[in-house]
Amino acid sequence: MAVSDSPPIRVALFGRKEIGIALAICALTALLIGYKVFALGYSMASVQQEDGYFVALQMDVVGNGRSCELKVTLPVSSDRQVIKHEKQVAESFRYTISPGRIGRWYNQAFSGKATLTYSCLAQTEAKRYPLPEGADIPTTYSLRLQSDLGAEERTQSTDPAIVAKAMELAPPGTQLKATLERIFNFCQRDLRYLEIKGPTDAVTALKLGEASCNGKVRLMVAMLRAKGIPARMANGLILERSRKRTTHAWVEAWVGDSWVPFCPTNDYFARIPETYLELAKGDVAVITRSRNIGFDWKWTVAHQLTTREKAVVANVDHPLNILRVWTTLKDYHVSLDLIMVILMIPIGATVVSFARNVVGVVPYGTFMPTLVAVSFRDTGFLFGAIMFTTVMVVAVSVNYLLMKLRLLHIPRLTIIITVVVLSILGVSVVCIKAGLTSGAAVSLFPMAILSLTSERFTQTMITDGAKEAVNRLMITFMVAGACFVAIDWTALQMVVVAFPEILLINVAINLVIGSWTGLRLLELRRFRDLPPETATP
């Protein structure tokens, strides 16, 4: 029997049994999801992630023994902004909220220092408002709009110059929409923007031909009122990650039967961006206070992503629902965010399994990249990378020194863990001082794992050279990056949170990867010079 007559090597790339089980698991998963969607009414729309801003006002007060009062116009929930999780710190002050949503801190005889705060989670939406085509400016309005038509101290709508300008821009007979457009365009384009501290009234703004946001707003309000359109000032915050003292102002005009926002400063015509949080209506100060105190304040805004818990459990009351994961856990006060992190870990592990068995790279530690990626979720990728590198450098140097001291294995690792913890603390403090606030989130950084990695790194450095050690560290870091992309993918998170049974598919995927006997990608390169199957007939 000659060699060339031998039967060709016929092996399946995957195990037949494993593929079968994997398919069965996928079918089961589809069944479960189908049951939830069609029988219990679960839907993806109901598990969108909640996007919001943490807004905090911090007020530092120094009193001299006399009565002390602070008032802040608090944000109100409306059709485009939702305010929740409100908190305040009053210290020795009495805190009340008036029906008109004015927060009031009061102390009859206050001396010394106090820090008073108000914070909330604000969820805002961008919104566009349709303007009626072909409508004229109404001639009569209900009584409650009268105050938004008359002149005010700084909004001199009866001033001849303002009336003349308004008439010039929109002669009598101009329709409502055109009037709004022309007056808006004038205030937005022709009136130059100038950063001025303090208020500017409408007449001054017109005279100077330039103004900051409040001047532009007062002039626009005054001209609209001069044209007989009810208008008022709106005060609020621009939600961007910052610490600041200034608020922003824009215009609201009564169109049809609702208030429509216009921002001549940032060019939003009949629309409002997601980042605007309204605090007060009318030409009022957001913060008012007693005169006889030392006072400083700042607004802090931070973007926040939280899962809308209510939405996830919304459909769970169905009597046939055997998958009440959320209600059950929530009744036990388990944080939804924690559950989500835990649910994403197997998916991160799949990334590692793919990297090792299909690509063929070997990072340090088995699931170390996954755990590092989980910690990146808290710290953000940039900060996480800084943290990872710093900790590795520190831990490896310390390990190297400890080896010289001839310390035994486990005590040495314990010392490294200690040093790792201290350096994480150090890096956090440095980052916070440098303004990188996300650095504070270090709680989940896998310290024990990092210590073990530094140990493996040191050993690899000694046995295989620094180049190989650094190479593998880079690989570890890259795989961690890939894990991070997977577990930080919001859409995937949402699907898994709504349908945890998706993780069964994770099992199926690994049944397939685990039975794959083909060459890994790197092996394709390694063995590229070898002749392929020569026994093929």
Added chain:
Amino acid sequence: MIQRLFSRIHPAVFGMNRRNRELVMTHNHLTAIDLANDKIGTKNALSRAGVPVPASIAEISAHRDVRRIYSKLLGLQHGFVVKPARGSQGRGVTLFNRALPNSVLPLHGAPWTLEEFVYYVARILSGEYTVCHPVDQVIVEEKINPDRDWIVPGLPGPPDLRIIVMQGEPLLCMARLPTVASEGRANLHKGGVGLGIDLQTGRSTNAIMKEKRIAHHPDSGEPLIGVEVEGLADCMRIAALCATVIPLGYMGVDIIRDRDRGPVVIEVNARPGLAIQLANRTGLGEAMNRARNRKGRHE
């Protein structure tokens, strides 16, 4: 087209996935793997069956034994080797020339103080060189007198022979030659040379270094192709004998030639590496096919 792609990603060459699934997991029972990983158990078993192995001097399993055993080492004239019983890839193995009352002379490098030696043994015992095992034992064995000129002359260290044994049959063979780059060790990923040996003719057919084909030894310039391995039949017989003692269906047997004793088995491996395919330019699958055909012819 699909056929070509298929043979590209699944040729007769075995990758890690296929080796682990179709060879290690199929043919090697966990208890046998555990036995192969334990050098003490392996050595005892092999030596009972008459396989030549390096003579044991001592086994250390507790820190307090180190000083007692050290007195044994003081008298040795021909040197000794210290290794972790469950180490892998030569990690933690050190060769020593002599033990003196206050210092130990390693084969390479400056003398060690007694404290350094004790610390080194302690590191092995605490499992530092061991994979998947919290603690370890230390083997001290006689340094054999290796034949450096066994395969080709003028090597910077002793060569060894790796034979893959598949279900009792020697399947593939590779000689590993040290280089200056590999610091005198017969270790391929440190830069040693791998020589593919044809089991029928006993001659080398191909040579690789750092996974690239070469024709001459990088240090001595000695030709590497067509070199005859003296006593290969003996080595194959010993390798096959190992397979009867250690019940692994797929194993690697590492053999060094001692100037006085001839071939000596220094290690058996339950997961031998895949570079042997590159050295022989033959996939494991093809080697298995050939072996099947040979068997077919004999019957």
